[in-house]
Amino acid sequence: MALTETRPDSPASSASEHIEPGTVEGLLGTGDHKTIGRLFIGAGVVGLVGGLVMGVVAAVYAGNFDDLAPDAIDYLPQVWSLSRDLVMFGGLVPILLGLGIYLIPLQIGAPSLAFARGASGALWTWLLGTALLVLATVFNGGPGGGRRDFVVLWAAALAMMVGAAAWALVCIAATILGARTQGMSLDKAPLTTWSYLVFALVGLFSLPIVMAELLMAFLRIRYFHLPITESTQLTAVGDGFSLAPSIYWLGIPILGMAADIVGVHSERPVQMHKAVMGAIGLFGVLTFGSDVVGLASLRGVDFDNGFLVVGLAAAVLPVLGTLGLVGESIRLGVLVPRVPLVGALASGLLLLLATVVSLLGLVKPVMGFLDELFPDAIDMTNTLILNGTRFHEGIRALVVGAAVVALVGALHHWAPKIWGRRLGEPLGYVAVLAAAGGSVIWAIGEIAAGFDDQPWLPARPTEDFAAGLGALSLAGAAILAVGGLALLGNLAVSFLGTKPAGSSPNAWSGTTLEWATTSPPAAGNFPAPPIVRSPTPLADGELQYALIGGGEADEPDADPDDATPELEG
Numbered sequence: 001m002a003l004t005e006t007r008p009d010s011p012a013s014s015a016s017e018h019i020e021p022g023t024v025e026g027l028l029g030t031g032d033h034k035t036i037g038r039l040f041i042g043a044g045v046v047g048l049v050g051g052l053v054m055g056v057v058a059a060v061y062a063g064n065f066d067d068l069a070p071d072a073i074d075y076l077p078q079v080w081s082l083s084r085d086l087v088m089f090g091g092l093v094p095i096l097l098g099l100g101i102y103l104i105p106l107q108i109g110a111p112s113l114a115f116a117r118g119a120s121g122a123l124w125t126w127l128l129g130t131a132l133l134v135l136a137t138v139f140n141g142g143p144g145g146g147r148r149d150f151v152v153l154w155a156a157a158l159a160m161m162v163g164a165a166a167w168a169l170v171c172i173a174a175t176i177l178g179a180r181t182q183g184m185s186l187d188k189a190p191l192t193t194w195s196y197l198v199f200a201l202v203g204l205f206s207l208p209i210v211m212a213e214l215l216m217a218f219l220r221i222r223y224f225h226l227p228i229t230e231s232t233q234l235t236a237v238g239d240g241f242s243l244a245p246s247i248y249w250l251g252i253p254i255l256g257m258a259a260d261i262v263g264v265h266s267e268r269p270v271q272m273h274k275a276v277m278g279a280i281g282l283f284g285v286l287t288f289g290s291d292v293v294g295l296a297s298l299r300g301v302d303f304d305n306g307f308l309v310v311g312l313a314a315a316v317l318p319v320l321g322t323l324g325l326v327g328e329s330i331r332l333g334v335l336v337p338r339v340p341l342v343g344a345l346a347s348g349l350l351l352l353l354a355t356v357v358s359l360l361g362l363v364k365p366v367m368g369f370l371d372e373l374f375p376d377a378i379d380m381t382n383t384l385i386l387n388g389t390r391f392h393e394g395i396r397a398l399v400v401g402a403a404v405v406a407l408v409g410a411l412h413h414w415a416p417k418i419w420g421r422r423l424g425e426p427l428g429y430v431a432v433l434a435a436a437g438g439s440v441i442w443a444i445g446e447i448a449a450g451f452d453d454q455p456w457l458p459a460r461p462t463e464d465f466a467a468g469l470g471a472l473s474l475a476g477a478a479i480l481a482v483g484g485l486a487l488l489g490n491l492a493v494s495f496l497g498t499k500p501a502g503s504s505p506n507a508w509s510g511t512t513l514e515w516a517t518t519s520p521p522a523a524g525n526f527p528a529p530p531i532v533r534s535p536t537p538l539a540d541g542e543l544q545y546a547l548i549g550g551g552e553a554d555e556p557d558a559d560p561d562d563a564t565p566e567l568e569g
Contacts, residue, residue: 030120031112031116031117031120032112032116032523033101033102033105033112033113033116033119034102034418034520034521036098036101036102036113036116036119036120036123037098037099037100037101037102037103037418038098038102038418038419039098039123040094040095040097040098040101040123040126040168041094041095041098041099041102041411041418042098042491043094043127043130044090044091044092044093044094044095044097044098045091045095045484045487045488045491046488047086047090047091047094047130048086048087048090048091048092048095048404048484048487049091049481049484049485049487049488050086050090050091050134051082051083051084051085051086051087051088051090051091052083052087052091052477052480052481052484053481054079054082054083054086055083055084055087055477055480055481056474056477056478056481057079057083058076058079058080058083058457058477059442059470059473059474059477059478060474061075061076061079061080062076062080062457062458062470062473063470063471063473063474074144075144076144076457076458076460077142077143077144077232077235077458078137078140078141078142078143078144078145080235080457080458081137081142081143081144081234081235081238081458082133082134082137082142084238084242084396085133085158085161085238086130086133086134087400088238088241088242088250089126089130089158089161089162089165089241090130090133090161091484092250092400092403092404092407093165093250094126094165095407096199096250096253096403096407097122097165097168097169097172099253099257099407099410099411099414100168100172100196100199100200100253101113101119101168101171101172102414102418103192103414103417103514104172104175104176104192104193104196105175105179105525106417106513106514106517106521106525107189107190107192107193107512107513107514108175108176108179108180108181108184108189108190108193108513109180109181109182109184109513109525109526109529109530109532110175110179110180110181110525111524111525111526112179112524112525113171113172113175114171114174114175114178114179115170115171115174116171118167118170118171119167119168119171121167122164122165122167122168122171123164123168125160125163125164125167126160126161126164126165126168128160129157129158129159129160129161129163129164130157130161131157132153132156132157132160133154133157133158133161135150135153135157136150136151136153136154136157137150137154141153141154142154142234143231143232143233143234143235143237143458144231144232144234144235144458145228145231146228146231147228148221148222148228151221151228151231151234152218152221152222155214155215155217155218155221155234155237156214156218158214158237159211159214159215159218162207162210162211162214163207163211165203165207166203166204166207166208166211169199169200169203169204169207170200170204172196172197172200173197173200173201173204176189176193176196176197176200177197181513181529181530181531181532182529182530182531182532182546183531183532183533184513184532187273187274187277188532188533188534188535189535190256190260190512190513190535190536191255191256191259191260191270191273191276191277191280191535192253192256192257192259192260192512193256194256194277194280194281195252195253195254195255195256195257195280196253196256198252198256198280198281198283198284199249199252199253199284201284202249202252202284202285202287202288203249205288206240206241206246206249206288209240210237210240210241213237213240214237217234217237221234232458235458236301239301242392242396243301243392243396244312244315244354244355244358244361244392244395244396244399245286245287245288245308245311245312245315245358246287246288247395247396247399248283248286248287248315248351248354248355248399249287250399250400250402250403251283251287251319251351251354251399251402251403252280252283252284252287253406254347254348254351254402254403254406255279255280255283255318255319255322255348255351256280257344257406257409257410257413258322258326258344258345258347258348258406258409259276259322259325259326260512261340261341261343261344261409261410261413262326262329262330262341262344262345263326263329263511263536264340264413264508264509264510264511265336265338265340265341265344265413265508266329266330266333266334266335266336266341267333267334267336267509268329268332268333268334269329269511269535269536269539270325270326270328270329271325271328271329272325272328273535275321275325276322276325276326279318279319279321279322279325280318280322282317282318283315283318283319283322286310286311286314286315286318287311287315288311303361303364303365303387303388304365304368308365309362309365309366312355312358312359312361312362313359313362315355315358316352316355316356316359319348319351319352319355320352322348323348323349323352326348330345338412338425339408339409339412339423339425339428339429339432340409340410340412340413340508341409342409342429342432343405343406343408343409343410343412343428343432344406344409344410344413346405346409346432346436347402347403347405347406347409348402350398350399350401350402350405350436350439350440351398351399351402353398353440354395354398354399354402357394357395357398357443357447358395360384360386360391360447361386361387361391361392361395363383363384363385363386364383364384364385364386364387365387367383368383386450386451388455388456389449389450389453389454389455389456390446390447390449390450390454390455390456390457391446391447391449391450391451392446392450392456393446393449393456393457393473394442394443394444394445394446394447394449394450395443397439397442397443397446397476397477397480398439398440398443400439400480401435401436401438401439401440401442401443401480402439404435404439404480404483404484404487405432405435405436405439405483407487408428408431408432408435408483408487409432411423411487411491412425412428413508414514415494416507416508416519417507417514417515417519417520417521418520419494419495419520420519420520421494421495422494422507423490423491423494424490424493424494427486427487427489427490427493428486428490430482430483430486431483431484431486431487431490432483433483434479434480434482434483434486435480435483435484435487436483437479438475438476438477438478438479438480438481438482438483439476439480440476441472441475441476441479442472442473442475442476442477442479442480443476444472444476445469445470445471445472445473445474445475445476446473448469448472449469449470449473452469454469506538507519510538511536511537511538511539511540512535512536512537512538513530513532513537513538513543515538516530516537516538516543526545527545528545528546529545529546530543530544530545530546531543531544531545531546532544
């Protein structure tokens with residue numbers, strides 16, 4: 001199914017959709033999904049680094065070190081909330097959106113993105129919301145802030161960011177459902193495309209609940225239903241996207257991208273395609289956690305919620321199943337330890353670790369259920385209770401680390417397609433190792449603090465808080481921030497110090513449809529509508545092109561791998 005009846009014969013014929021991006025008009029009014037995707041990615045990396053740096057500052061405050069000013073800890077709610085919001089909706093989500101907006105039309109053979117102008121509007125709405133969020137916090141707003149107008153501005157700004165993300169997800173989902181090329185049924189879509197469809201649908205169900213939470217926060221503060229002295233409780237608004245299983249939402253595209261990347265760099269596409277799709281779909285269903293934490297600032301988080309128990313207990317299975325099916329490609333293929341492959345595998349393992357460790361949070365609700373059934377057989381006084389402690393920050397650290405590592409690998413993998421050049425391998429390895437190692441160290445510190453019964457942030461640590469645990473969390477957050485800085489530096493060095501590598505369509509001998517066109521693609525993406533019969537048409541020799549003027553399909557003139565030389569390093 002196509003977006004348009006005919007494709008443009010040349011870039012000039014689609015000038016209205018491909019405005020020169022170097023002009024102000026081109027940036028503000030572009031309908032080119034490639035320009036929109038690049039802007040989302042670039043701005044998102046900057047936002048991610050800013051959020052990770054603020055996370056380091058929050059770790060300093062939370063550590064309660066002796067050299068801090070006596071009232072410095074009072075800023076913890078604002079700093080911690082800003083860090084959490086920026087990492088999620090100022091960094092990770094926009095980068096994922098940028099990759100989806102850029103890649104999905106190419107992977108499904110579409111000439112453009114559905115509602116491309118809408119995606120452009122989402123980009124600028126998100127940028128404005130991000131700027132207002134930072135501004136509100138700087139002027140003593142946000143959770144824990146002391147100025148009512150800027151607390152209200154914080155709620156409005158974060159709602160803009162969340163709403164813009166939902167807007168962009170509508171564009172991505174509509175493209176996947178309505179713009180796939182001839183022969184590409186939904187079960188033949190690449191795994192990255194399928195994971196983005198699940199990611200978009202889950203997001204469109206859950207993000208409106210976060211926006212409703214922010215609307216309630218806006219009204220409570222604006223009309224004096226909540227005293228400004230109690231604004232710290234607004235940090236609970238973020239629970240809708242930072243508690244497991246809700247935060248596993250970030251892991252949906254991680255699994256899809258990892259499967260495609262491993263299939264390319266092991267030189268063996270993932271087998272049992274539909275089984276992997278089923279595992280990713282099941283994981284998406286289990287990540288829907290709005291029923292667990294929705295409207296948490298009004299009623300508190302119910303850790304005994306049955307959906308939470310089932311979701312956390314079952315989330316391990318689809319992640320493990322996906323990694324097992326992907327691991328078959330590594331076992332039977334040729335292992336080439338490039339940054340994309342290392343990043344894909346490390347991100348999957350971190351996500352699996354997060355789902356496994358989160359099972360510790362089920363001890364108390366499960367034991368409480370058994371105590372109701374067998375009141376004389378269960379001793380609740382010795383039950384491990386981690387819910388409500390900093391244990392949750394440890395799970396968030398692992399998921400954030402998995403997402404950062406996955407994005408490092410994905411950007412290295414698709415950089416030739418997005419920008420026409422590769423990213424540097426040395427800085428790529430630094431980014432992967434720092435992000436993975438830092439997230440694990442940070443998680444260990446927070447989980448250990450949970451075992452020490454330290455209250456969940458942004459509450460102040462108790463008197464007997466072990467300084468070593470705070471130092472461990474701080475070190476992990478700092479190392480993870482170094483990983484983000486390495487990614488940002490790698491992008492800057494690649495664009496400022498490396499000459500373009502040409503337009504080789506297929507830098508890695510890729511197998512999905514995006515590698516069949518030039519790098520970066522011209523307007524219209526493909527010279528003619530492609531016709532496919534499998535998820536990996538380049539590996540299966542199933543790619544054909546329809547004649548623009550009508551008629552039967554025509555075979556491509558040559559293998560894309562042989563059309564132009566390999567990209568330079």
